[in-house]
Amino acid sequence: MSTVATAPVRTEPATRAYPPGHEPVHHYLLEPGPGPDVRGFARVWPTIKAWATTVDHKRIGVMYLFTVSLFFAVAGIAALGVRAELMNPGSDFLTADQYNRLFTFHGVVMVFLFIVPSIPASLGNFALPIQLGAKDVAFPKLNLASYYIFLAGASIALYAIFTGGIDTGWTFYTPYSDTTNTAVLPMTLAVFVAGFASILTGINFIVTIHKMRAPGLTWNRLPLFIWALYAVSIVQILATPVIGITMLLLAMERFLNIGIFDPALGGDPVLFQHFFWFYSHPAVYIMILPAFGVISELMGVFSRQKVFGYRAIALSSVAIAMLGFFVWGHHMFVSGQSPLSSIVFSVITFLIGVPSGIKVLNWVATMYKGSVWLATPMLYALAFLFLFTIGGLTGIMVGAIGVDIHLHDTYFIVAHFHYVMMGGTVFAMIGGLFYWWPKMFGKMMSERWGRISAVVAFFGFNMTFFTQFVLGSQGMPRRYFTYLDQYHDLHMVSTVGSWFLGLGLLMVLGNMIWSLFRGKPAPGNPWGAATLEWTHTTSPPDHHNFHRTPLVTHGPYDYDALFAGDGSGDGTGGDGSAGRVPGMPAPVPNPEQGGPQEMHKSVDLGLAQPKSKHD
Ligand code: HEM
Numbered sequence: 001m002s003t004v005a006t007a008p009v010r011t012e013p014a015t016r017a018y019p020p021g022h023e024p025v026h027h028y029l030l031e032p033g034p035g036p037d038v039r040g041f042a043r044v045w046p047t048i049k050a051w052a053t054t055v056d057h058k059r060i061g062v063m064y065l066f067t068v069s070l071f072f073a074v075a076g077i078a079a080l081g082v083r084a085e086l087m088n089p090g091s092d093f094l095t096a097d098q099y100n101r102l103f104t105f106h107g108v109v110m111v112f113l114f115i116v117p118s119i120p121a122s123l124g125n126f127a128l129p130i131q132l133g134a135k136d137v138a139f140p141k142l143n144l145a146s147y148y149i150f151l152a153g154a155s156i157a158l159y160a161i162f163t164g165g166i167d168t169g170w171t172f173y174t175p176y177s178d179t180t181n182t183a184v185l186p187m188t189l190a191v192f193v194a195g196f197a198s199i200l201t202g203i204n205f206i207v208t209i210h211k212m213r214a215p216g217l218t219w220n221r222l223p224l225f226i227w228a229l230y231a232v233s234i235v236q237i238l239a240t241p242v243i244g245i246t247m248l249l250l251a252m253e254r255f256l257n258i259g260i261f262d263p264a265l266g267g268d269p270v271l272f273q274h275f276f277w278f279y280s281h282p283a284v285y286i287m288i289l290p291a292f293g294v295i296s297e298l299m300g301v302f303s304r305q306k307v308f309g310y311r312a313i314a315l316s317s318v319a320i321a322m323l324g325f326f327v328w329g330h331h332m333f334v335s336g337q338s339p340l341s342s343i344v345f346s347v348i349t350f351l352i353g354v355p356s357g358i359k360v361l362n363w364v365a366t367m368y369k370g371s372v373w374l375a376t377p378m379l380y381a382l383a384f385l386f387l388f389t390i391g392g393l394t395g396i397m398v399g400a401i402g403v404d405i406h407l408h409d410t411y412f413i414v415a416h417f418h419y420v421m422m423g424g425t426v427f428a429m430i431g432g433l434f435y436w437w438p439k440m441f442g443k444m445m446s447e448r449w450g451r452i453s454a455v456v457a458f459f460g461f462n463m464t465f466f467t468q469f470v471l472g473s474q475g476m477p478r479r480y481f482t483y484l485d486q487y488h489d490l491h492m493v494s495t496v497g498s499w500f501l502g503l504g505l506l507m508v509l510g511n512m513i514w515s516l517f518r519g520k521p522a523p524g525n526p527w528g529a530a531t532l533e534w535t536h537t538t539s540p541p542d543h544h545n546f547h548r549t550p551l552v553t554h555g556p557y558d559y560d561a562l563f564a565g566d567g568s569g570d571g572t573g574g575d576g577s578a579g580r581v582p583g584m585p586a587p588v589p590n591p592e593q594g595g596p597q598e599m600h601k602s603v604d605l606g607l608a609q610p611k612s613k614h615d
């Protein structure tokens with residue numbers, strides 16, 4: 001049996017295996033636009049039209065990616081403004097009123113327009129059907145509708161911002177939100193509308209996962225990213241209506257003067273907090289579960305090892321999704337709720353730490369004795385592991401009533417949720433982006449700059465937010481535009497850290513743009529992964545993803561089964577896509593098993609299957 005050492009024999013350029021006319025330009029990006037001879041505006045417009053009316057899940061995923069990234073950038077710039085104000089005590093940059101509007105803008109946009117849709121709508125939309133061996137989601141038109149509903153909600157939010165913004169914080173707590181004369185009405189409407197996009201995506205994913213799995217893709221063989229998206233879809237469908245209705249009630253109260261939350265009208269302001277957190281705690285799992293899914297993929301692929309405790313990871317996602325509905329009261333320990341309910345919420349909060357802990361344990365176990373390849377996606381995954389663990393553990397801390405009474409509404413909470421939402425979800429999303437980018441655009445990103453960005457962002461992140469744990473435990477309250485001198489030093493460090501963090505993220509953006517124009521053509525399976533989007537499609541995939549419906553004969557991380565090839569090492573992944581990118585380290589050659597490049601030799605490509613009727 002020859003080994004991977006024979007790989008250099010391959011001399012053809014990496015693009016040879018593409019069918020003529022399908023070299024790795026972004027052919028699905030342009031199709032069905034006009035041919036290359038049409039130039040100028042005439043070429044741009046049909047392309048825009050083709051994009052705007054597409055029902056291809058890959059394009060919709062890319063559009064979502066573009067849109068949520070835009071909101072992330074805008075809200076990120078707002079955050080830099082918030083940090084600038086806090087660099088020194090006293091209002092040298094913003095007035096108190098401007099500050100309130102700015103941090104609310106940051107929070108609302110980050111939560112409702114970025115992080116809730118982020119991974120599922122972009123990476124999920126792109127990868128889910130391909131990982132399932134399907135040609136699209138179950139309801140492609142609904143998918144497009146969800147994108148436009150999201151855009152409509154976002155437009156209303158922008159309208160609210162341009163008509164003065166709002167100053168309530170992203171939580172819209174009553175009774176203040178009943179009385180402030182800022183743009184609460186349009187903003188609540190925006191959240192209401194954007195929620196439908198979330199629900200539609202959830203419905204689409206659940207039906208797709210149930211009905212459109214390729215033959216042989218049993219529940220036990222689903223990639224863990226799919227399991228995570230399945231769990232998150234359940235939460236999206238069950239929880240999102242609650243925030244919609246809450247926003248509607250708030251709007252009705254303001255508009256029609258019906259007393260619901262406003263004590264002046266006979267309402268109960270704490271009721272709002274119950275409604276709000278009945279959505280928003282499950283929503284934090286909407287934000288983190290997809291990230292868990294991405295990390296499970298990355299841990300397996302880049303440790304070249306079967307994911308340890310597959311079933312435990314899969315089921316703990318579902319457990320988290322369920323339990324997540326019963327802990328909302330931990331946000332309300334100081335709201336005057338009964339001590340008994342506080343105790344119950346506290347206990348259930350501790351319980352929910354268990355499935356999260358199981359995941360962390362399993363990821364670490366996956367790396368143990370694996371061949372860890374520190375490529376950019378894995379660096380981001382490791383950053384995630386470190387940061388999420390801190391975020392999760394501090395969550396347990398504030399889940400303890402006595403501790404939380406001290407820390408509630410301080411910078412400790414701000415640090416906690418940034419560790420989970422940014423350190424967790426955003427780092428996972430960037431890791432996933434580096435991972436799926438070659439598949440999306442057929443171009444590699446720069447590995448060197450990717451790694452540098454991961455280090456810079458990780459460093460900047462900790463500088464920005466670890467300081468806030470200390471500030472908070474010393475009593476620095478959140479949502480103030482100024483502070484006592486004693487907090488000055490740490491605030492200064494935090495602000496400077498935010499610049500490093502911003503720099504790291506800018507490098508990611510630069511890398512994306514560079515890659516589109518200058519990136520090396522991506523082979524079908526640059527990482528040597530074992531899931532269908534890598535083994536059975538080109539980069540980028542064809543319009544219908546697969547030429548024939550794949551037949552799945554192994555688990556998603558079954559590298560042993562996959563790489564036991566004859567070792568010819570021609571680097572082909574799946575249906576004719578080409579070899580590894582030159583300059584990329586080989587995905588851990590294993591002399592015994594040939595190496596990841598020859599997976600097509602042994603995997604059952606299902607070519608004996610009847611041709612799909614959609615071809
Ligand atoms: C082990 C899991 C977790 C536990 C035990 C936990 C616990 C808590 C507790 C008790 C609070 C309330 C603190 C207070 O307001 O006084 C809190 C706040 C918060 N958590 Fe977590 N958490 C966990 C994971 C997460 C995750 C995964 C996210 C998001 C992805 C998240 C996002 C937030 C947010 C946004 C807040 C602050 C809300 C606000 O007041 O604006 N948490 N967490």
Ligand SMILES: [Cu+2]
Nearest residue numbers: 281328330331
């Ligand atoms: Cu919570």
